[in-house]
Amino acid sequence: MAAVSPITSTAAGGLWTAPTTWLGGIAPNGNDDVVIATTTVNSVTLGAALTQYGTLTINSGATLTETAAAALSFGADVNINGTLTEFGAAVVGFAGKSHKKRNIHC
Numbered sequence: 001m002a003a004v005s006p007i008t009s010t011a012a013g014g015l016w017t018a019p020t021t022w023l024g025g026i027a028p029n030g031n032d033d034v035v036i037a038t039t040t041v042n043s044v045t046l047g048a049a050l051t052q053y054g055t056l057t058i059n060s061g062a063t064l065t066e067t068a069a070a071a072l073s074f075g076a077d078v079n080i081n082g083t084l085t086e087f088g089a090a091v092v093g094f095a096g097k098s099h100k101k102r103n104i105h106c
Helices: none
Strands: 034-036 044-046 049-052 056-058 063-066 071-074 078-080 083-086 091-094
Touching: 056 063
Parallel strands: 034 056, 044 063, 049 071, 056 078, 063 083, 071 091
Antiparallel strands: none
């Protein structure tokens, strides 16, 4: 069985739920492996609760931003080589195995 490719963000980024944020035009569901590859001043923005059972990788130079309404739970491996930014009452829960570099701004 062939490995499934991760869902990767575009350089422009945008809302997690918007198809235009992702290469291929399909927003990831909680079981997909996800790569945040958005660079420069752009980011992928999460504004609601999400449980991510697939792996999440934030590439070096990339940013995932959580608004105050967001609650992000990880059930698989998380690799933060870029930045995870949280605002207000945003919540992050880690249950996965690997946290390579945790660059989290609150």
